[in-house]
Amino acid sequence: MSDDTADDRDGLEPIRVLHVDDDPDFVELAATFLERADDRFVVETATSVDEGLDRLAETDVDCVVSDYEIPDRDGIEFLERVRADHDTLPFILFTGKGSESVASEAISAGVTDYLRKRTGAEQYDLLANRIENAVDATRSRRLLTERTRRLETLISNLPGVVYRCRNESGWPMEAVAGEVERLTGYTDEQLERGDVSWGEDVLHPEDREAIWDAVQEGLVADDAFEVTYRIVTADGTTKWMWERGRVVTSSNGTDVLEGFITDITDRVERERELERRTDELESKYRHLFEEAPIMAVVTRVEDGRPVVDDCNRQFVETLGYDRDDVVDAELASFYTPESRRKLLDGGYDRALTGEFMRENRGLVTADGTVIETVLHAVPRHDAHDEIVGTLALYVDVAERKALERQKERLEEFASIVSHDLRNPLNIAQSRTRLARDDCDTEHLEHVSRAHDRMASLIDDLLILARSGEGVGELESVDLAALAERCWANVPTADATLVVETERAIRADRSRLRQLLQNLFANSVEHGSTGSEGRSPSGSRPAADDAVEHGGADVTVTVGALDDGFYVADDGHGIPESMRETVFEAGYSTAEDGTGFGLRIVERVADAHGWSVDVTESEGGGARFEVRGVEFVERP
Structure with a gap:
């Protein structure tokens, strides 16, 4: 008898055999011959029914071989005990006592095979063949059962219908399963019996001819097709379907179509709504383009x-x-x-x-x-x-242009951006995210990037359009605490903030926050060694933009002046020849920049009655100085 852990040298699944016979010498000899006859065999032995039952409880077995005459119980009793717990386990009665009555009793009890002992080694080759056939048949049935179960589970969980039909007018269904009634309002029996014709009763009348042509063209090209069309359900509802199928040969040798159909109505409606919203957004942007000052x-x-x-x-x-x-x-x-x-x-x-x-x-x-x-x-x-x-x-x-006309246009411009443009943009962004769940296409990525760019422009344009207005209520603002909070709201990569002031100033907190965040974003994006040769864009970069342009090694410092404060970085700074132009609207050196960030800084300062200038920092970078600030004494 070989070891339990013997491996199949041909890479095939081993066959574990339990041989029960009251003659110890015979079971040992039979095990040796069986394992020589087939490398897959791993043979366990037992000399009594009780020992055999114990082995079955301890070890996985693929086939039981048993003698008929065993002292404590006969082979039929052993078979009945095995069948109580292992109803499909192959059981071969291998006995020297052969008679029609024993054979009849064994067959009635459910024995898999019946084989009489003979003399000579040939009997072991015959036994090995019977064992192999019995185990292979059982495994095949088990595999078929499992595959059938998996297929049924898959079909029951598919969001649609699987079918087999003839490639004829009306596409008569031979078999259909899945969510048939939920999708169409008809039962699978109605379609299979021909009470309802898929091509004539379900398929939308306006799509019948086009879909027939599309399917036939696909079959001619590569024996497969993929189509989108409408159906009319039993209650008259119109739905959109997506179908994929191909030609297969049935068991009777005829060619039929097999495929899958699923409901895409929600996706089609979302795509149409997205197109409508995009058209609406384009119209709004057209108005924005026309009315831009x-x-x-x-x-x-x-x-x-x-x-x-x-x-x-x-x-x-x-x-x-x-x-x-x-x-x-x-x-x-x-x-x-x-x-x-x-x-x-x-x-x-x-x-x-x-x-x-x-x-x-x-x-x-x-x-x-x-x-x-x-x-x-x-x-x-x-x-x-x-x-x-x-x-x-x-x-x-x-x-x-007259100042009054500019003011009127800016007010109208801000109204368009704030009310008429932001809402449809939000809807378009949401619809794009929904469309991505159902349709993986590169075009949606372009739409998403365009929406993000629109949102950035809207935010900056709205801030810029309103930044010339007077400030709101002035209050005492802790400059250091506000600087820390603003730093957390700006994509800063690994840049460092140093605050060297403990002063409080009188300011409109929200407007001061705009000023600080734009100065921080400008320093991070353009102040590092990775941005050598660049000058400020005034845009607010995304986190990955900050990394791309550098930003990882820049230190930004907020410090106090006698009559204000400064924000400085240790990057390459701004050439003196360009310092008078960096605050102008539309000025940007970045491809994605809006060009309004530093303009917003200047507008916020003007609204407070402050001044803002740019010079060189002690580290050679840019230093923005805000002066004319009123300090607040702490209690």
Whole structure:
């Protein structure tokens, strides 16, 4: 007898055999021959029924071989004891006492096989063959039962219907299972009997011909198909279905279709709602574009040159043209000769690549008047994320528009952003998240990024539009405590904050929070060694942007001045030639920057009656000094 832990040398599952016979020498000899006959055999032996039952209780066994004549009980009694706990375990009666009565009794008791002992080694080869056949048959039945159980469990838990049908007009169903009645209102029996035809009674009349053609084309191409269509349920409800199927050969040799159908009505409705909300949002943005208090032009590339694709009302009114005279014209035709040279001699190419920062441009009106502007241009992408042109924003530095008109437009602008634009954007973002659960497509990622960009612009534009208003109630604000809280609200990577003041100042707490957070974000994004060569963008970076631009090694310090406070970093600072322009609206060196962060800082300071200037810090970085602040003595 071999050891219990013997491994199958062919990599097949071992067959564990319990041989019970009252002759110890015979069971040992039989075990030796059986294990030689098949490497898979692992044989246990017992010389009594009780010992055999004990072995069964202790060890997993694949087959029992037993003699008929055993002193304490005969083999039939042993079989009945085994069947009480192991109703499917193969049991072979291997006995020297052979008779029709014994065989009949054994078969009646449920023996798997009956084999008479013979002389010679050939009897062990025959016994080995019988054992192998019995075990293989039992395992096959067990495997089939398990597979059937798993299939039934899978079908019962699938959110849809599995089917087999003939590829004929009406698609008569031969078998259907799953959530048939929940999806269609009909029972599986109605479909299988032909009382209800899938193609004629369930499939939507307007989709029948198109779906038939689509299925046949798919079958011709690769014996499979995938289609989306509508059905009409038993109560007249219209639902959207997604189906995938293929050709298989049935047991009678004919080709049939097998596949899976599931309800996608909720997904289709969400996608349609998302499209509607996106269209609504686009309309709102169109209004925002038109009413923006700065000149805005959308360009497209034609032969490497910028052509006006669209422009807002401010642009045509300022230059004195009709919109039809501007759209589809070359942008260079509205520039002064010097500005035209800058545009065509690399300026537009830099804007397309996102390298364009901020430059002066001269625009020419319809009557020949030159308007000096500051231009900020960024790349414009299509639905496939390909760069197709630019968005150019022109700020009239001559401030030709009356202050009252600017104020009215800013108020209207803030109203649009706050009320008419934020709500549909929130809905569009939520619908996008729902759509992702049902539809894994790269287009939704582009939509999500565009929504995030819109949200960032809305926040900054709203703050900027209102930052010129007077401050609210002034109170005593602990500068150190507020600085710590503001630092926690800004993506700072591994940057460090040092607070070197214990003073309290009189300020509008919420407006002061805006000022500090924007200064912190600016220092983290542009103040580290990783941002060498950059100057402030005024944007609030995402956490990963802060890491990308550096930020990990910068130290930001908040300290006191005689008449105010400062925020300084130890980065590369701001060139002296650029310090007068960093607070201008739209100024940004970052591709994703809104260009309004430092402008907001200046507006908050102005609203308090403070001044803000930028200079060089002791560590060579940027230092923003806020002066004219009123300190509050602590009790």
